[in-house]
Amino acid sequence: MRRPDETDSEFLRTYDPDAYERPSVAVDVVLLSVRDGRMCTLLVRRKERPQAGRWALPGGFVGIQESLESAAQRVLRAKAAIEDNVFVEQLYTFGEPERDPRMRIISVAYVALVPFELQATAGSAEPDRSVSTVGIPWHGATGGAVELRDSDGRIMKTAFDHADIVGMAVKRIRGKLDYTPIGFQLLPETFTLRQLQRVHEVIQDQPVNKDSFRRRMLASGHLEATGERQRDVEHRPAELYRFIKRSAV
């Protein structure tokens, strides 16, 4: 499929690929987690110009023979020590001509969801603390730029249009939450219904009715009771569940 026919191959030898000036293409990854009742994302302090010192999403240029997916995975491995088992989805492509002062850079943004524990270990492995997580404040319906703050509540200066990219990521995940089972991506392999509910509440920034949430989740067929229960909690321990892929209907 999609293989050029004979005459096409002839043609390709004479085709001039330099007819147009080309932009650079990069990927940026929004690595979202939920920590202490807030959303957070991984940012890297820029060491080089332009905008040295500002906080940027982990990213990198796309190799000339590298797929966009692979580039995103590579960035995750290199800058966040995150392996391939996490949820990664293409988000949006940002291409305003002036978004980077160096040159025309078109950035294909990806969202990844990981349990905070993974992101924390990845971050602490970085000795120079250039990796940090930030909370995302929550003004109702989002979609535009977002204010990013460090753990002390101070606003972090973000690079380029990366605050817009994070805003778009939050909007996307919030929208998907209602009709796609992705909340569990932000939790350990086994989790309680209460924990899952809190994830939903944080993402939507509004309380969720406990009973109907339980009913919906259990009726969805995506959850499977493990038979295990919580340990060392000061109250009745809750059942631990596991996500299961629903077989094709």
Add this chain to the structure above:
Amino acid sequence: MRRPDETDSEFLRTYDPDAYERPSVAVDVVLLSVRDGRMCTLLVRRKERPQAGRWALPGGFVGIQESLESAAQRVLRAKAAIEDNVFVEQLYTFGEPERDPRMRIISVAYVALVPFELQATAGSAEPDRSVSTVGIPWHGATGGAVELRDSDGRIMKTAFDHADIVGMAVKRIRGKLDYTPIGFQLLPETFTLRQLQRVHEVIQDQPVNKDSFRRRMLASGHLEATGERQRDVEHRPAELYRFIKRSAV
């Protein structure tokens, strides 16, 4: 905002933008309409190699100082004679290294929705009939490649990965239909509830309950009765409605 500071400007003079080999970036537009109870999209017969003779989405390379949105609008104007008032939304970016045999071309796909009447007049204005509309057959849940057929039901050979792009567009629009008012984008300025229902049925490929559809639409606050009614129909004429943007809550 996002303006480089003094030291950055200095740095930019010495920055070498040619450190990486760069891909070409293009936009392709899926121009969807509903005609005779089927979805259809605009395809252009390729005159040049590679894949001359195959049917492709209207598209073009992104200018080095042109935003992605502008490029999509330019393609719509040039190849479909469609003006700016239509719904256009970025869809997905396709970047497999081998998707185009010429060279690495990353394509940012857009979806546009227009009433079929507009697409028809645009197509007929093209004298060489290189512009055509096709129906999209419907195998349940979509997302992957799609078979495209001409008005006689013959399968049309599509170029590159454009059948995948159309599949993605259909999936996106189908998904958005439930929680976003976009169906009216495929209808004239005033329309009956029945026409809107048919649009929904075609996009979802399943019948919609008439009464609850009416109730939902009227309760949504997006529709406004014009006071006018259909003319020259063989039965009781239906009220004509108009879409209204709901004021911000």
Add this chain to the structure above:
DNA sequence: AAGCATATATGCGCAATGCATCTAACGCAA
């Protein structure tokens, strides 16, 4: 004038949701 086709309104049963109540199971302190 009669008939036909579709629009529009109304009433009812079912299923999902929100809410309140009740019981179960753990740690903790006296």
Add this chain to the structure above:
DNA sequence: TTGCGTTAGATGCATTGCGCATATATGCTT
């Protein structure tokens, strides 16, 4: 050991939205 606080999890009920059936309205056609 016993009582208490806390959260899990189950049950019952009112409300809401939806599917479905029915009845009426209003145009055109013959």
